[in-house]
Amino acid sequence: MAVQPEGTPCWADAMFSDVEGAKSFYGDVLGWTFGESSSEYGNYTQAYVDGHAVAAVVPPMQGQEGQSQWCLYFASPDAAATATRIRENGGEILMEPMQVGEFGTMCLAREPSGAVFGVWQAGVHEGFEAREVPGAYCWAEVFTREPETADPFFTTVFPYTAQQIEDDAVDFRIFNLDENAVLGRMKMTEEFPPEVPSYINVYFAVADCDEAVAKATKLGAVLRFGPMSSPFGRFAALSDPQGANFSVIDVTTTEGDMPRTTDV
Structure with missing residues (x-):
């Protein structure tokens, strides 16, 4: 690679x-x-x-x-x-x-x-050797209560352009590199306990979201959100048995139209 x-x-x-x-x-x-x-x-x-x-x-x-x-x-x-x-x-x-x-x-x-x-x-380790296949990294989102602070930071430190999702229900931004979406940013709502700090949520691809959630929860993971279908795939947010947050997504199971975005 x-x-x-x-x-x-x-x-x-x-x-x-x-x-x-x-x-x-x-x-x-x-x-x-x-x-x-x-x-x-x-x-x-x-x-x-x-x-x-x-x-x-x-x-x-x-x-x-x-x-x-x-x-x-x-x-x-x-x-x-x-x-x-x-x-x-x-x-x-x-x-x-x-x-x-x-x-x-x-x-x-x-x-x-x-x-x-x-x-x-x-150096000799260039990073992920596979992406977007079951078991591999697929996507990530910055969860923050202060998008007005996080957004300019990421677009200044890295050569990103940004688009805002046009949706009154969520405050979500996409960071792009050469027109390719590489990172999301979600504003945390009151649903997140105040003691939960800002964090980056990593998504791993799976062949079947519901099956992955069933396995994870049987093994002691906590289901935080979902499973939910979206235009990007069917996904769920979990905390593993040791408390690490992550998400799983089946990108082959999509539902609905892609959201409208505005360049910012």
Whole structure:
């Protein structure tokens, strides 16, 4: 695969106190298999679908044993330059750009409204080896209570253009790269408990949304929303047994017309 254009979601990983439990859960729900853990890199363990790397799980570093959560990484040709733009636009660097062997350079950051994300400057590890097939990454959305803060941040740090969905019921924006939608932004409503911070919700593709939800909840996941059909696919939002939020979507099952959008 070629290195992804700047701002493209290119990788996802999550820290789990119970890594074996996470492997068992996602293996059953998403069909993942797992490589050998790398003790040199904190027992980082990649997940695969049909031999293609799609994500990774890792135990928490000392002092970071909080609730599990998925972290989405955005491609950058220069992680240090991206980190500078993050700071200049009100973001916070949680982990300075750090070279990870020959694999690439990573950086962790928090955007001004609170969502944590990663930056990845590819070396030999270019990111997702599969997308939009069952078990692989498909889409992501920034959930925030402060779109007026998050929106200008993302369009300044990354070369995005933006479109607003014309819908009085939701405040939803789409960020594009070269006319391709790569990221959504949803304003959080009062339905979200006040203690839930802004976060980036990662969607994984599945062959059957209802079947995936049934498997996940049987294994201890909490259904947060759905399953619901939409013009983009049938999807549901879940929290896994260790509290990490994620969504599943069957992009082959669509319903309704695509929403109208306005360039902003």
